[in-house]
Amino acid sequence: MLDDLRHASPEEARRRIRERKHIAPTTGISIDYAQANLVVLKREAAYEFLLFCTRNPKPCPLLDVTDAGSPRPLLTAPNADLRTDIPAYRIYRNGQLAEEVEEIMDHWREDLVAFLIGCSFTFEKSLLENGIPVRQLELKRNVPMYKTNIPCVPAGRFSGPLVVSMRPIPYELVAKAVTVTSRYPSVHGTPVHIGDPSRIGIADLQRPDYGDPVPVYDGEVPVFWACGVTPQAVAVQSSVDFMITHAPGYMFITDVKDQSLSLF
Amino acid sequence: MLDDLRHASPEEARRRIRERKHIAPTTGISIDYAQANLVVLKREAAYEFLLFCTRNPKPCPLLDVTDAGSPRPLLTAPNADLRTDIPAYRIYRNGQLAEEVEEIMDHWREDLVAFLIGCSFTFEKSLLENGIPVRQLELKRNVPMYKTNIPCVPAGRFSGPLVVSMRPIPYELVAKAVTVTSRYPSVHGTPVHIGDPSRIGIADLQRPDYGDPVPVYDGEVPVFWACGVTPQAVAVQSSVDFMITHAPGYMFITDVKDQSLSLF
Numbered sequence: 001m002l003d004d005l006r007h008a009s010p011e012e013a014r015r016r017i018r019e020r021k022h023i024a025p026t027t028g029i030s031i032d033y034a035q036a037n038l039v040v041l042k043r044e045a046a047y048e049f050l051l052f053c054t055r056n057p058k059p060c061p062l063l064d065v066t067d068a069g070s071p072r073p074l075l076t077a078p079n080a081d082l083r084t085d086i087p088a089y090r091i092y093r094n095g096q097l098a099e100e101v102e103e104i105m106d107h108w109r110e111d112l113v114a115f116l117i118g119c120s121f122t123f124e125k126s127l128l129e130n131g132i133p134v135r136q137l138e139l140k141r142n143v144p145m146y147k148t149n150i151p152c153v154p155a156g157r158f159s160g161p162l163v164v165s166m167r168p169i170p171y172e173l174v175a176k177a178v179t180v181t182s183r184y185p186s187v188h189g190t191p192v193h194i195g196d197p198s199r200i201g202i203a204d205l206q207r208p209d210y211g212d213p214v215p216v217y218d219g220e221v222p223v224f225w226a227c228g229v230t231p232q233a234v235a236v237q238s239s240v241d242f243m244i245t246h247a248p249g250y251m252f253i254t255d256v257k258d259q260s261l262s263l264f
Numbered sequence: 265m266l267d268d269l270r271h272a273s274p275e276e277a278r279r280r281i282r283e284r285k286h287i288a289p290t291t292g293i294s295i296d297y298a299q300a301n302l303v304v305l306k307r308e309a310a311y312e313f314l315l316f317c318t319r320n321p322k323p324c325p326l327l328d329v330t331d332a333g334s335p336r337p338l339l340t341a342p343n344a345d346l347r348t349d350i351p352a353y354r355i356y357r358n359g360q361l362a363e364e365v366e367e368i369m370d371h372w373r374e375d376l377v378a379f380l381i382g383c384s385f386t387f388e389k390s391l392l393e394n395g396i397p398v399r400q401l402e403l404k405r406n407v408p409m410y411k412t413n414i415p416c417v418p419a420g421r422f423s424g425p426l427v428v429s430m431r432p433i434p435y436e437l438v439a440k441a442v443t444v445t446s447r448y449p450s451v452h453g454t455p456v457h458i459g460d461p462s463r464i465g466i467a468d469l470q471r472p473d474y475g476d477p478v479p480v481y482d483g484e485v486p487v488f489w490a491c492g493v494t495p496q497a498v499a500v501q502s503s504v505d506f507m508i509t510h511a512p513g514y515m516f517i518t519d520v521k522d523q524s525l526s527l528f
Contacts, residue, residue, distance in 0.1 A: 046311060047310060047311035047314065050311065050314045050315065050318065051314065051329055053318075054314065054317075054318075054326050054329055055329070055339065062318050065315055065318055065319070075319065075417070153339070179528070182527055182528055185449060185527060189527075263446055263449060263453075263527065264443070264446055
């Protein structure tokens with residue numbers, strides 16, 4: 001199924017997802033198009049969250065924000081419906097993960113605002129084209145994600161730790177991985193940390209907080225990028241009363257080409 | 265006075281401004297430090313404006329947003345006071361420029377939010393270092409700014425035209441000017457238009473809507489960058505009931521080094 005959708009148009013991929021024919025992580029799907037993290041909040045909380053994103057552009061680079069009540073992301077995929085076009089959603093209540101669901105039609109309300117946040121999957125094709133291996137793609141797993149001890153800049157009720165994704169990179173390709181990803185500031189850009197995981201509060205790479213573990217081979221360095229799952233960790237720490245997100249790794253596929261998010 | 269403050273620290277420059285000893289455009293002051301556009305709005309309008317900035321990152325790249333009631337920009341100049349540290353302010357009421365003042369202590373209220381927006385002055389030193397002349401610096405004038413026929417993406421009550429700044433660039437240096445400014449996405453980045461002003465609705469380069477005219481010499485092309493004065497044109501078109509801004513060219517000087525806003 002995954003290989004099947006590798007070269008699917010975003011429209012086609014979203015249709016398959018909407019019809020519940022693809023209920024799996026989206027890494028590698030519609031390979032030329034940018035995927036996005038979803039955060040849905042009540043309008044009453046939206047200003048403080050927008051401020052949080054503005055103050056934390058590395059983990060929360062905004063690609064699109066819907067008008068209150070509208071599930072249509074007008075800038076990035078005007079024909080999509082954010083209530084049905086993601087394979088799995090998480091619903092948080094009072095800072096607790098309450099349920100994981102396959103669509104959110106019944107949870108949608110007129111006072112909800114949806115935020116689409118850039119995803120590091122966008123630069124993975126560019127890493128591959130520059131000869132840099134991407135372990136979780138090789139293994140067909142979800143990328144490993146970790147809560148760190150790096151605090152985000154708070155905004156109103158929103159505060160909490162930075163979440164990062166990790167890719168093992170061969171020593172001789174680390175500098176190249178930095179320069180390649182520097183071209184993509186709107187999808188997390190350069191790494192936030194290179195090397196020793198304990199320096200950013202990660203005790204065990206084989207026990208990620210989200211996604212799947214991947215092996216780090218001899219001669220490789222763990223490299224960490226800011227991750228759009230950060231708002232989920234923030235929702236928990238801040239006891240946000242209501243929030244819907246995508247399930248980590250189960251992203252929204254936009255109509256925006258990865259390449260168009262590259263600065264040069 | 266201007267030459268005097270060219271190498272002043274931001275702290276010193278702001279002190280001179282606060283003491284009303286420098287009431288003039290800020291171009292060329294504290295030359296290594298980023299300057300910013302100011303927009304102050306009521307909290308009630310702040311969400312829609314933040315959304316407007318998110319949807320229009322070229323003219324409105326946010327460097328900082330204060331908490332409601334606080335005149336301190338914690339991320340970019342924590343010791344500054346945005347009510348006194350800019351040489352000239354404009355107050356808009358119901359979409360009309362109501363007055364221009366030298367400080368806003370008496371206008372400040374507990375429900376006001378201040379936004380600092382990146383300014384193209386930041387990349388001018390980099391242009392000069394790359395051998396690209398900056399006409400208004402040569403002539404010690406304010407940069408010329410123009411309303412265009414390019415609409416911004418609306419957000420709530422905020423809609424209106426993109427405003428651009430113009431610098432005449434020798435033909436053989438235009439590509440270089442694009443690549444140099446591409447390194448600075450948080451201060452307007454690459455040009456939005458190169459050449460024929462009429463294509464973006466500018467009838468006469470010698471009659472700018474804001475700032476001073478500068479000559480375009482034979483062998484030069486007018487090059488246009490998105491400008492942080494855009495919110496002022498938007499305030500007028502949208503009849504925003506209350507808004508305070510800097511006076512065009514009279515910017516806020518931050519503690520952030522220009523170079524740190526460069527991607528590479």
